[in-house]
Amino acid sequence: MRAEAGAMVAKSPKLHIRGKMWGGFFGAMKRSVLGGETFFFQEISAEDGNGDVLLAPSLIGDVKVISLADGQDYYVQSGCLLAALDHVEMGTKAQKLTAGLFSGAGFFVLHLKGSGHFVISAFGAIMEIPIPAGQEYIVDNGHVVAWSGDTEYHMVKAGKTWWSSMTSGEGLACKFQGPGKVWIQTRNPRAFGAWVGQFATRRGGLASLIG
Amino acid sequence: MGRSICHTPGRTCITHRINHVDKYQARFYDSSGNAPDQVQVQVESGKVSICGTTFGIPFEELRLEVGGHDGDRFKLSSEKQNVTIVSEDRTFLHALSAAARGTELGKQAAQADHKIVKRGSHKARYWSIVVGVVLAVGITGYLILDPMSAAIATMIDPKFEIKLGEMLARTDKLDKKSENYLRVTGIAQKLTAQLEKCPYKFQFFVKKDKEVNACAYPGGIIIINSALIEKAKNDDELAGVMAHEIGHVIHRHTLKQALHNCGLITCLSLVSGGVSGPGEAEKLETVFALAQKLESLNFSRAQETDADITGLELEVKAGYSGEGIVNFFKRLEREENTLGPGSARLFSVLSTHPMSADRAAKIEAELKRLKQTSGQP
Structure with a gap:
């Protein structure tokens, strides 16, 4: 299996860990620069016998195992993939311009297909929302973690009018179309970061500009 | 789809029908919102049916549209039966457009196929524009620095x-x-x-x-x-x-x-x-x-x-x-x-x-x- 670099917490001594560039140098480059993932992934293999490994993400929040089955593929927000089994194929895909700018999931998202399981991590709890065919669901931007490839989403204003969207504090949201599933995180890392930022002192400043 | 062996064109053909119908991979969604079932579907006598079951949807009830996050798949949905079939298989699309020629579904299938094929070239153009704009902004910014x-x-x-x-x-x-x-x-x-x-x-x-x-x-x-x-x-x-x-x-x-x-x-x-x-x-x-x-x-x-x-x-x-x-x-x-x-x-x-x-x-x-x-x- 492969896991995000630095994700391991504990393991059995029989398991081996190796740093690997998943998908070759350029694949790793693309993934880390564009997809916001770590450049190296650790490959945990059971060469000498069975064992178990504990993994944890750096953010405080849920992890969720998703099974790749039935030919379904999934998109995962960059930086939210914690681990994947060996047979999962991972690629980086670009989103549409509006989605890339405003969805909070970034311009490049990870595309997972193949067979096996993968694990997503998020900030806060992860909720799985099934969207039946022909129905729609609206998720505030910054809360989308993963979605199945059969769904698609568009950026819409959260309220009925621009004024109500802005004043309600929601602004833009992602409207998903069924059929499919979407996984959301109950907390918005960026909003949390902004909240923490009020109490943090600024570092760097002018001195770093002159170098 | 039948297979025919025709030796001499223009003459009476000896048509040998084998009971063979092409099957396509698809995902079947019902109205519950549960995870889809992976199914094999076939196009047969005016219907799209699920292999191994008696379930079939006549062409008139089906509506076809391109969908998915990347616009690389198509959805066949029937409002009457409240089901949706999603597939990436373009040969399925070709079979549909051939079998439903002349109907609304056939037209939709042909258009969808065109759209999915065009997506590739669109993407290339989209990316060259994005890269071009980014480079232009970067270079101009640098030059006027x-x-x-x-x-x-x-x-x-x-x-x-x-x-x-x-x-x-x-x-x-x-x-x-x-x-x-x-x-x-x-x-x-x-x-x-x-x-x-x-x-x-x-x-x-x-x-x-x-x-x-x-x-x-x-x-x-x-x-x-x-x-x-x-x-x-x-x-x-x-x-x-x-x-x-x-x-x-x-x-x-x-x-x-x-x-x-x-x-x-x-x-x-x-x-x-x-x-x-x-x-x-x-x-x-x-x-x-x-x-x-x-x-x-x-x-x-x-x-x-x-x-x-x-x-x-x-x-x-x-x-x-x-x-x-x-x-x-x-x-x-x-x-x-x-x-x-x-x-x-x-x-x-x-x-x-x-x-x-x-x-x-x-x-x-x-x-x-x-x-x-x-x-x-």
């Missing part, structure tokens, strides 16, 4: 500049007593006395350091390393270097350089998509450090020449020969060559102020001009 920072520099109050320099230069621990310091202040007094209407208050400091170098901060603080003072054979040479640094201050080069760096960060953020998400600020910093190295953020050649010319004028007015700076750098270069490449770090002043033949010629020409004008009363 210097004129912009020069323009912004004129708007900054020298008082602020002096404060900025005091903030940046850590002068409290520097030597203010040694012989070197006295030598420097002696020259500094002579040089600064020649300045007219200068908003800056020049302060010279000596730093104990093996590296031969000197640097000017915005607003008039100039720090000279002790090694440079010891390497200078006479006051002419030392005055040359000091006057040159004064030139940098007068032309506000450090300030412009700082603004240039600010602009560079902005450019890089524009191109790389800015700082967002955890850990990206660090990533940007690394990219920035790399860019700094690549670009070697020293003063530009034009800035060096400006500082040279202003410096020379001061030197000559203060009564120094003016030849000191060229002699000093040429001697340092010779010394570095004899010491070998290992000494490059010690002579860092050479890498930031290379004395090219061109620069030396410019200095000599300026010196000649200055001597001529001062020679004529």
Whole structure:
């Protein structure tokens, strides 16, 4: 299996860990620069016998195992993939311009297909929302973690009018179309970061500009 | 789909029907919103049916549209039965468009196929536009960096500049007593006395350091390393270097350089998509450090020449020969060559102020001009 670099917490001594560039140098480059993932992934293999490994993400929040089955593929927000089994194929895909700018999931998202399981991590709890065919669901931007490839989403204003969207504090949201599933995180890392930022002192400043 | 073997076209064909129908992979969604079932579907006698079941949907009930996050698959949905079939298999689409030719579904299938095929070329065009725009913004930003920072520099109050320099230069621990310091202040007094209407208050400091170098901060603080003072054979040479640094201050080069760096960060953020998400600020910093190295953020050649010319004028007015700076750098270069490449770090002043033949010629020409004008009363 492969896991995000630095994700391991504990393991059995029989398991081996190796740093690997998943998908070759350029694949790793693309993934880390564009997809916001770590450049190296650790490959945990059971060469000498069975064992178990504990993994944890750096953010405080849920992890969720998703099974790749039935030919379904999934998109995962960059930086939210914690681990994947060996047979999962991972690629980086670009989103549409509006989605890339405003969805909070970034311009490049990870595309997972193949067979096996993968694990997503998020900030806060992860909720799985099934969207039946022909129905729609609206998720505030910054809360989308993963979605199945059969769904698609568009950026819409959260309220009925621009004024109500802005004043309600929601602004833009992602409207998903069924059929499919979407996984959301109950907390918005960026909003949390902004909240923490009020109490943090600024570092760097002018001195770093002159170098 | 039947298979027919036709030997002679135009004649009566011997058609041999094998009970073979192509099957396609698809995902079947019912109205519950549960995870889809992977199914095999077939197109048969006016219906799309699920293999292994008796379930089939007639063509009239089906509506087809392109969908999925990447627009690479199609959805067949029936409102009446409240089900949706999603597939990426284009041969399925071809079979549908052939079987339902002439109907609304057939038309939709042909259009969908066209749309999915076109998606690839659209993507290429989309990406070339995105890359083109990003590059254009980046390059324009970079090209206008210097004129912009020069323009912004004129708007900054020298008082602020002096404060900025005091903030940046850590002068409290520097030597203010040694012989070197006295030598420097002696020259500094002579040089600064020649300045007219200068908003800056020049302060010279000596730093104990093996590296031969000197640097000017915005607003008039100039720090000279002790090694440079010891390497200078006479006051002419030392005055040359000091006057040159004064030139940098007068032309506000450090300030412009700082603004240039600010602009560079902005450019890089524009191109790389800015700082967002955890850990990206660090990533940007690394990219920035790399860019700094690549670009070697020293003063530009034009800035060096400006500082040279202003410096020379001061030197000559203060009564120094003016030849000191060229002699000093040429001697340092010779010394570095004899010491070998290992000494490059010690002579860092050479890498930031290379004395090219061109620069030396410019200095000599300026010196000649200055001597001529001062020679004529």
